Amino acid sequence: MSSPPPSPRGLVIAIDGPSGAGKSTAGRILADRLGYVFLDTGAMYRALALQALRRGVALDDGPVLAELARASPIDLAPGGGVRLDGEDVTAAIRTREVSAAASRVSVHPAVRREMVARQREMGSGGGVVMDGRDIGTAVFPDADVKFYVDADPAQRARRRHEELAAAGVPSDLRAIEEETRQRDRADSTRTDSPLTRAPDAVHVDTTGLAPEAVVDRMLAVVEGRRRGHA
Numbered sequence: 001m002s003s004p005p006p007s008p009r010g011l012v013i014a015i016d017g018p019s020g021a022g023k024s025t026a027g028r029i030l031a032d033r034l035g036y037v038f039l040d041t042g043a044m045y046r047a048l049a050l051q052a053l054r055r056g057v058a059l060d061d062g063p064v065l066a067e068l069a070r071a072s073p074i075d076l077a078p079g080g081g082v083r084l085d086g087e088d089v090t091a092a093i094r095t096r097e098v099s100a101a102a103s104r105v106s107v108h109p110a111v112r113r114e115m116v117a118r119q120r121e122m123g124s125g126g127g128v129v130m131d132g133r134d135i136g137t138a139v140f141p142d143a144d145v146k147f148y149v150d151a152d153p154a155q156r157a158r159r160r161h162e163e164l165a166a167a168g169v170p171s172d173l174r175a176i177e178e179e180t181r182q183r184d185r186a187d188s189t190r191t192d193s194p195l196t197r198a199p200d201a202v203h204v205d206t207t208g209l210a211p212e213a214v215v216d217r218m219l220a221v222v223e224g225r226r227r228g229h230a
Contacts, residue, residue: 010036010127013222014135017149018184018195019099020156022206023131026149026214028080031129033219037078041119041132041139042102046093047074047084048111049101059101062108069114076122096164096171096179103183109192112138116193134193136201145225146201147218153180155207 013030017023024040031038048065051057051072057064075083081090092098105111112134119139123130132139136146151159157177164171187195197203202221206214 010034010125011144011222011226012123012126012140013129014140014143014146014198014201015129015131015149016133016136016147016195016197016201018133018156018180018187020160020180021149021151022159022209022211022214023147023149024080025211026204026206026218027129027131029211029215030218030222031078033215034129034222035127037128038080039076039078039119039122039128039130040080040082041076041115041130041135043076043080043082043093044074044115044118045106045111046098046102047082047089048072048115049105050089050093050098051084052105053098053101059104062110065105065108066110066114069111074118091167094163094167095169096176099183100179103186106133107186107190107192112192133187133195136198137196138193141198145222146198147204147221148197148201149204149206149214151206153177153184156180 013036015023015027027040028038048069051068052059052065055068057068059065073085077083081088082093083089116139119130122128123140130139136143154177157173157180160176160180161171161173204214204217
């Protein structure tokens with residue numbers, strides 16, 4: 001499938017969905033196909049969680065966590081890398097401990113306000129594919145294209161289990177599936193910017209689909225939207 005032609009101002013493409021649905025993988029490929037910048041906003045919460053764990057900051061102290069966020073340089077590289085205080089933490093933020101901590105850190109309204117402000121600044125120029133849990137509902141409610149990417153929780157857990165195995169990290173599949181379901185409940189029931197599908201988001205179920213097949217579906221939508229902007 002051919003990529004859309006370039007435009008003076010690129011679109012803002014929002015990809016939301018639960019952990020392990022494959023949205024980051026699809027988002028990176030989609031951004032590459034479009035010549036856009038990919039921003040994994042969930043990595044910002046993971047980096048903050050890692051910082052909190054390292055500094056011994058309580059994960060239930062929203063005001064202190066928000067202040068920690070303001071004081072912590074968190075940089076996202078276009079290719080998906082993450083730096084915290086200048087240190088490459090791309091691998092360090094993917095541990096199960098940090099994943100669990102990120103879910104707790106992200107529920108605080110003060111933390112989310114700080115992160116949302118940063119994310120809006122990052123994507124304000126367009127030409128971005130932004131991946132997260134509230135991009136199309138809170139960060140860029142007027143995004144040009146919105147996707148909600150989902151998959152069966154059992155498959156999402158298997159994907160995570162396989163990722164850890166590939167990294168040489170032992171894990172228990174049943175425990176990961178339970179953690180996946182718990183995080184879904186936490187993300188979808190938080191009071192500030194809960195994980196939810198925007199009414200105008202295109203739903204993409206990745207269960208049983210290869211990443212390239214997911215991207216082809218997304219790209220067809222983007223092409224149609226860009227023709228509408230022409």
